[in-house]
Amino acid sequence: MNTTTLQVEGMSCGHCVNSIEKALKGAGASGRVDLASKTVEVQYDEAQISLQALKEVIEDQGYEVL
Numbered sequence: 001m002n003t004t005t006l007q008v009e010g011m012s013c014g015h016c017v018n019s020i021e022k023a024l025k026g027a028g029a030s031g032r033v034d035l036a037s038k039t040v041e042v043q044y045d046e047a048q049i050s051l052q053a054l055k056e057v058i059e060d061q062g063y064e065v066l
Contacts (some may be wrong), residue, residue, distance in 0.1 A: 005066040006040045007059060008033075019061045027057045050054060 017033040020040060024031035029044035042054055049052070055065040 001041055002046050002051075003041065003043045006042060006055065007038050008038055008063050009066060011035055011038060013024040016063070019056055020063065023057050023061050024054065027055075029054055029056060041054070 010018070011020070011033065012035070017035065020033050021031050024040075024042060028048050029042055030040045031043075033039075034041070041056065042051075044051070044054060058065050
């Protein structure tokens, strides 16, 4: 299992948290959003999904991964 922390812009509320966490779960990963630091800690299996694909999952929800 790999863990990485991504800087994500555009998050501001509980809906943002739920949207991102649900999308990551649907992609086979888990995420923990921290609105205060504008970060998402993602745990994923690199054999199942790439980090780039996870970034795209977040961006597809309308947020910008830096």
